[in-house]
Amino acid sequence: MKPVVELKRISKNFGAFSALRGIDFDVYPGEIHALLGDNGAGKSTLIKILAGVHRQTEGQILVRGKPMKFRSPRDAADVGIGTVYQDLALAPLMTVARNFFMGRELIKGPELLGMLDDRRMARVALEEMAKIGIELSDAKQPVGTLSGGQRQSLAIARAIYFGANVLILDEPTSALGQKQQLEVLKSILRVRARGDIAIIFITHNEIHAQLTADRYTFLSLGEVIGSGSKVDLNPGEIRRLMAGGAEVADLDAELSAIVAQHSVQDAKSQAHKRTSEATNG
Amino acid sequence: MSFWRTALARPETSVVIGTILVVLFFTISTGGAWLSTLPSVFRVTAQVGLIAIGQAFLMSSGEIDLSVGSTFAVAGLVAIWAMDILTLGVAPAFLVALAASSLIGLVMGVFTVYFKVPSMIVTLGALFVLRGIAYISTQGFSLSIPREFRKDPLVLLAKAKTFDLNNTFIVLLVATVILAIVLSRTRFGSHVLAVGGDASAALANGISPAATKIKAFMVCSAFAGLSGILVLFQEGSVYSTSGIKLELEAIAAAVIGGCTLRGGSGSIWGPVLGVFVLSSLKGGLMMLGAPTSWYIGLVGALLIGFLIVSQVISASTQPTA
Numbered sequence: 001m002k003p004v005v006e007l008k009r010i011s012k013n014f015g016a017f018s019a020l021r022g023i024d025f026d027v028y029p030g031e032i033h034a035l036l037g038d039n040g041a042g043k044s045t046l047i048k049i050l051a052g053v054h055r056q057t058e059g060q061i062l063v064r065g066k067p068m069k070f071r072s073p074r075d076a077a078d079v080g081i082g083t084v085y086q087d088l089a090l091a092p093l094m095t096v097a098r099n100f101f102m103g104r105e106l107i108k109g110p111e112l113l114g115m116l117d118d119r120r121m122a123r124v125a126l127e128e129m130a131k132i133g134i135e136l137s138d139a140k141q142p143v144g145t146l147s148g149g150q151r152q153s154l155a156i157a158r159a160i161y162f163g164a165n166v167l168i169l170d171e172p173t174s175a176l177g178q179k180q181q182l183e184v185l186k187s188i189l190r191v192r193a194r195g196d197i198a199i200i201f202i203t204h205n206e207i208h209a210q211l212t213a214d215r216y217t218f219l220s221l222g223e224v225i226g227s228g229s230k231v232d233l234n235p236g237e238i239r240r241l242m243a244g245g246a247e248v249a250d251l252d253a254e255l256s257a258i259v260a261q262h263s264v265q266d267a268k269s270q271a272h273k274r275t276s277e278a279t280n281g
Numbered sequence: 282m283s284f285w286r287t288a289l290a291r292p293e294t295s296v297v298i299g300t301i302l303v304v305l306f307f308t309i310s311t312g313g314a315w316l317s318t319l320p321s322v323f324r325v326t327a328q329v330g331l332i333a334i335g336q337a338f339l340m341s342s343g344e345i346d347l348s349v350g351s352t353f354a355v356a357g358l359v360a361i362w363a364m365d366i367l368t369l370g371v372a373p374a375f376l377v378a379l380a381a382s383s384l385i386g387l388v389m390g391v392f393t394v395y396f397k398v399p400s401m402i403v404t405l406g407a408l409f410v411l412r413g414i415a416y417i418s419t420q421g422f423s424l425s426i427p428r429e430f431r432k433d434p435l436v437l438l439a440k441a442k443t444f445d446l447n448n449t450f451i452v453l454l455v456a457t458v459i460l461a462i463v464l465s466r467t468r469f470g471s472h473v474l475a476v477g478g479d480a481s482a483a484l485a486n487g488i489s490p491a492a493t494k495i496k497a498f499m500v501c502s503a504f505a506g507l508s509g510i511l512v513l514f515q516e517g518s519v520y521s522t523s524g525i526k527l528e529l530e531a532i533a534a535a536v537i538g539g540c541t542l543r544g545g546s547g548s549i550w551g552p553v554l555g556v557f558v559l560s561s562l563k564g565g566l567m568m569l570g571a572p573t574s575w576y577i578g579l580v581g582a583l584l585i586g587f588l589i590v591s592q593v594i595s596a597s598t599q600p601t602a
Contacts, residue, residue, distance in 0.1 A: 074487075085485070087481070087482070088482075089481070089485035089486055090479070090482055091475050091478030091479040091482050091483070091545060092478065092545075093474070093478045094471075094474055094478055098474075102471075102482070102488065103472075103483065103486035103487035104486070105468045105471055107468060113467065114468035115467055116468060118466070
């Protein structure tokens with residue numbers, strides 16, 4: 001099987017600052033490839049190049065083996081790369097169905113009049129969301145009444161329905177409560193189970209990556225510092241790479257040093273408080 | 282239960298309640314005499330209502346037009362100019378004036394969208410500029426329809442009544458139905474609400490907020506112009522002061538009728554009821570013997586009252602926002 005998307009030696013400079021340096025990355029249909037790294041590692045720049053928002057300074061993007069030049073997000077969407085950004089691109093006051101079909105409304109009757117086929121849009125929206133495990137009874141409820149997880153799933157279902165076979169999920173579980181995160185992870189796994197969609201899962205939550213991903217790529221300061229499949233990497237290694245390659249033991253030591261210092265200070269100030277209270281009283 | 286939930290969640294709920302209260306109050310307190318003033322209330326409602334529905338449409342896209350009162354006057358002047366100087370017939374003059382009004386909307390829309398000046402400022406500027414044009418072209422007084430056109434069938438039609446209702450009021454009813462369908466049932470309306478709700482979300486889904494907002498500006502100005510032309514046909518003249526403060530009444534009615542300055546949601550028929558409530562007050566107060574000078578203060582009090590009521594209602598029906 002060939003990767004549906006392949007990035008070769010991608011570099012990106014913003015003026016003198018190089019955000020990405022020679023990144024290799026690929027993803028196959030039916031797999032979840034987690035892209036991990038701390039803030040500023042270059043994850044967003046990389047997906048923006050894939051989504052056609054930025055252009056790479058060097059390197060090549062291959063889609064199904066063919067080299068591509070994305071001039072706009074439209075170009076990327078046309079070859080089936082769908083991006084679900086953190087803000088989800090939903091209008092909270094509008095209904096679920098209207099949001100699902102925002103900008104691609106279904107029309108009945110003469111095209112010129114543009115009369116919306118609300119019934120068909122409602123049916124399709126509910127069906128598509130049910131496919132990834134979100135059962136809603138009413139497509140007419142405003143998106144504002146949905147939970148964060150349901151909104152995320154709505155955006156994912158929408159991207160798939162409109163032809164995404166490469167799904168880029170930008171931190172889909174951040175800013176959600178524990179239960180909602182689980183709901184979104186389940187949706188992602190249901191998309192994976194279809195087998196025809198390649199998922200790029202951007203996150204800085206290693207637990208979420210371990211729960212879902214087949215492969216991992218770790219970025220730090222614009223470079224790939226590690227990659228591998230579920231079998232290749234043990235949890236300790238994943239945590240080390242998540243921290244940008246620093247030894248977790250070192251971090252532990254640093255942290256406990258701070259904690260120790262703090263408790264000494266605490267003890268001192270407590271003692272000080274007691275003495276001043278005593279003198280005042 | 283679900284019916285009541287839905288009914289309460291509608292933006293028009295408070296204005297419907299308000300309308301019923303106003304009708305009951307004036308009917309009972311005047312012993313039914315107030316009902317005989319309804320035709321003149323409808324006449325005023327038609328004039329302000331046409332402006333208010335355009336305003337409501339624009340507000341749904343998240344913008345506002347303060348210049349509608351001036352556009353109202355300029356549209357009438359353009360119609361007179363087209364008849365008088367261009368020696369066009371009444372119908373072509375009507376269309377020229379309507380096109381000129383839309384052009385005003387187009388220009389304001391372009392300024393708002395491309396130069397990123399808030400619409401409140403752009404249209405405030407337009408309010409003064411257009412009023413200035415009205416002062417200059419009327420030389421501070423008024424202009425009238427040229428004599429030879431005063432008996433034109435179209436002019437007479439605008440003055441006439443059907444089933445004891447002013448034809449302009451019937452125009453308002455038809456326009457309200459059409460615009461309400463456009464906003465709630467068509468692609469354009471859906472784009473207006475999407476852009477008003479979250480412009481960046483709309484853009485990410487391939488809707489151009491710029492084009493959508495400019496079109497909404499044009500709709501708003503066209504309706505203000507339509508009102509101005511119809512009133513010109515009814516009254517025969519445009520004064521340098523025609524339409525002053527109409528923008529405030531139209532915006533007040535739109536807000537009372539369920540529109541918000543934030544955009545993203547809105548109503549077309551709610552604002553018509555809003556205009557009706559405001560228009561009823563004027564005549565109703567007079568019949569009760571209250572000085573008409575009370576009217577303007579009461580409008581302000583009502584506006585705030587309605588907003589509080591609808592806030593309370595929406596807070597009680599929307600668990601999460």
